Amino acid sequence: MPHLLAGPKATAELSKTIGLPIRSLCGLGGTNVRLGLRNGKLKLTFHLLAKGAPNAVLETPGLALAAEGECSPAMKRLIEAIAARLGARTLDDVLGIIAADPDTFTEMVPDGGSTSALRVPIAAGPINLLEAGWRNFFADQDYEVLLGYPELKMNKTIYARYSDRECLYSWSGNDPRKWSFFAYPVRVPSDSFGATVFRTGIVMELEERDMVLGAVEKADALVESVAKASPGSGADYVVFNHFCASMVMGEDSGSITRRIEEASGLKTVCWSHGDRDQLNNFGEHFKELFARPGYWDAPPVRNAVNLFHFPTDYREAELVPLLAEMGVESNTRLFPDVEFPSMERIPRAAVHVFGAATSYQSRLPELLAGGARPVLTVRAPYGIEDAGECLKAIARAAGREKAFEAVWKEKLAALKPEWEDLTARAKTHRLAFVVSETTLPRLWELRHGQGAPMMRMIEEMGFGVDLLYYDPHDDAPEVPGDSRCARLATFRTPDELTRLLREGEFRAVYSDIFFDWRISGAGKARFSSKDFEMGLEGAVRSLRRLLALCRLPFYHRYGPHLAGLAGRTLA
Secondary structure, rough: OEEEOHHHHHHHHHHHHHHOOOOEEEOOOOOOEEEEEEEEEEEEEOOOOOOOOOOOEEEEOOOOEEOOOOHHHHHHHHHHHHHHHHHOOOOHHHHHHHHOOOEEEEEEOOOOOOOOOOOOOOOOOOHHHOHHHHHHOOOOHHHHHOOOOEEEEOOOOOEEEEEEEEHHHHHHOOOOOOOOOOOOOOOOOOOOOOHHHHHHEEEEOOOOOHHOOOOHHHHHHHHHHHHHHHHOOOOOOOEEEOOHHHHOOOOHHHHHHHHHHHOOOOOOEEEHHHHHHOOOOOHHHHHHHOOOOOOOOOOOOOEEEEEEEEOOOHHHHHHHHHHHHHOOOOEEEEEOEHHHHHHHHHHEEEEEEEOOOOOOOOOHHHHHOOOOOOOOEOOOOOOOHHHHHHHHHHHHHHOOHHHHHHHHHHHHHHHHHHHHHHHHHHHHOEEEEEEOOOHHHHHHHOEEOOOOHHHHHHHHHHHEEEEEEEEEOOOOOOOOOOOOOOOEEOOOHHHHHHHHHHHOOOOOEEEEEEOOHHHHHOEEEEEEEHHEOOOOHHHHHHHHHHHHHHHHOOOHHHHHHOOOOOOEEEE
């Protein structure tokens, strides 16, 4: 339905009519006009409705009036005064005043939904054609979908795929070496069920004929192909991967899995998009493995830990080496990468350690809870403080806390000169986020799995921050109380947002859109989740990266001359 944000002329005219200064005025769907009044922190909201509205407090000859929330005697007297000033005006008359203002902004909003709800572009859709796309700079929903895929490692594993070819063409992968619509928050190429796996695996394509008449022949061919490839391959496992087409067709994946295992003599694990969507990757295999007689019988190594759900680049480059310096052995490491042979070693560790996340790609936390080894969830190591707390918790669980203190003290001492120099420079620069009631709290939280709590890191780095807040109803939001560096400005329309982006003192603005003309055209650089790394060294690299963007003169000099999307406005 159309949502009309009244321009200044319409707001002034209606304010004069009712004799009160209206702070926010909008029309929703042609059946409701919302008037917001404010005096300091006291906020009152009234609605002008069609005659006969069930929640009306009173009616005039032309419309009905209601209050938002409980209608006290004082509120009712105020409504009566407004009604008297409106006289015989109808709801259409008021909507006409709003529509006649050339600065009134109209956008379509979902029926019954919040006008401030998070609306994210899906699969690289044109951002200005989507609900609220003009003011959305976050792509969490796309990230959640792609980051749900595990990273299949081919060590002693044969990959067998059963799907239509369209899946191969539509799969974009997560490769930071390639330009994309989104700035995916990954720094290492992903071969998860992507090109490398396809080239080395056995792929059986389902065609139209199979979908109409059945895929018996293709299933037989897949089983036969795996059986032929098994001897001499050195493999112990087969991953049988069936995708959307076979699921829609109702193919018996369990039967095919059993046939592959019998024909190849290898342990066969079934995986599908359904497992990904339910964040239960390889769940049945883990259940079967953990329930196997004797699996947990061997005594654990006291100083060994399993590491689950830590990004591979941080885990291998920093976490594992640091733990080794503290005398902690990193045993099995799973997710986002999955290597089936390593699962046999899980019982060697004394503790299962999980990196904190908004959601996990597997049900391992549930499956291991209450088992033979304790389960520990540690802070996501973003920033110096949280990286230290993460390592300290792991070292304590492995009985190496004193070793942690010594190693950490040494690492901080080596880092201190450069960190102090960089943070001093950061204090002279400002960054900006475009947010709403939905996205503002996310800045201090983990996002889309293990995306950085960006404001926590930025505050630690010393940058100033401007929060450009979408506030169509004059809700007067407050910056979270523990924020040390943020100031807030509000906007209601695309023109107001464009002005804030152009005139702001900040030098870089957050966006998950790789080429975001809203930012470049305003003369600002862009940063994203991808610029924030885990770990001690990652914190320094992140700070260097943000400083470089703030010092980049290109967009400041040439932004007005850069091309946007031809023929499209911001809204």
